[in-house]
Amino acid sequence: xxxxxxxxxxxxxxxxxxxxxxxxxxxxxxxxxxxxxxxxxxxxxxxxxxxxxxxxxxxxxxxxxxxxxxxxxxxxxxxxxxxxxxxxxxxxxxxxxxxxxxxxxxxxxxxxxxxxxxxxxxxxxxxxxxxxxxxxxxxxxxxxxxxxxxxxxxxxxxxxxxxxxxxxxxxxxxxxxxxxxxxxxxxxxxxxxxxxxxxxxxxxxxxxxxxxxx
Numbered sequence: 001x002x003x004x005x006x007x008x009x010x011x012x013x014x015x016x017x018x019x020x021x022x023x024x025x026x027x028x029x030x031x032x033x034x035x036x037x038x039x040x041x042x043x044x045x046x047x048x049x050x051x052x053x054x055x056x057x058x059x060x061x062x063x064x065x066x067x068x069x070x071x072x073x074x075x076x077x078x079x080x081x082x083x084x085x086x087x088x089x090x091x092x093x094x095x096x097x098x099x100x101x102x103x104x105x106x107x108x109x110x111x112x113x114x115x116x117x118x119x120x121x122x123x124x125x126x127x128x129x130x131x132x133x134x135x136x137x138x139x140x141x142x143x144x145x146x147x148x149x150x151x152x153x154x155x156x157x158x159x160x161x162x163x164x165x166x167x168x169x170x171x172x173x174x175x176x177x178x179x180x181x182x183x184x185x186x187x188x189x190x191x192x193x194x195x196x197x198x199x200x201x202x203x204x205x206x207x208x209x210x211x212x213x214x
Contacts, residue, residue, distance in 0.1 A: 031089040032089050033086070034084045035082065035084065036054050036082050037081055038076055038077070038078050038079060038082060038099075039053060039060060039078065040062075040078065041078065042076060044075050048066070049065070049066040050063050050066070051064050051082070051096060059091075061084075061091065061094055064084065065094070066095075066096040066099070067095050079103070080099045081099065081102065083096070083098035084096055104117065104121075110127075110128045112128045113126060113127055113128045121135070122135060122136060123137075
């Protein structure tokens, strides 16, 4: 009988240990994923962004690493929602894998559409059927450090602007023409015309150059 009771106690202790282990694992699983809001300016100085997020009224975590896709970078503003994965359920090893700023996120996109946007309203909108729309929000747009910029348009290019400026020459019909607009202007400014019904070789056989050069 004593042996039987000892075996029961042994099994009971084993069950207790298993239950404790299961409880710890359950807590770890519950702590694997969290959400919060960015509560301080993001540190974008290093190779990996670091941010602070408030999880609830009692828990704020600092120096969370934010992991982003290669080729894309951004600095989410304070108040942005964050989705956090805690490696092994350890609250000291959190990785931010998603962010969302509710106040500035554009809404109403159609299935299959994509938009890159900023907090102040600039947008690059890849629509499902209406082309690509760039909204500069009243600010300059620059293309820098390019050797050649090629625009291929099957019908036309329209510039709706009060003035179009170019620091260099303009060459139209470039596949068959080698003379620039500046070169043609120089020819036009110096050209003359023969005067009809005047004896060749005599005075006044050609006109003077234009009196109002281009």
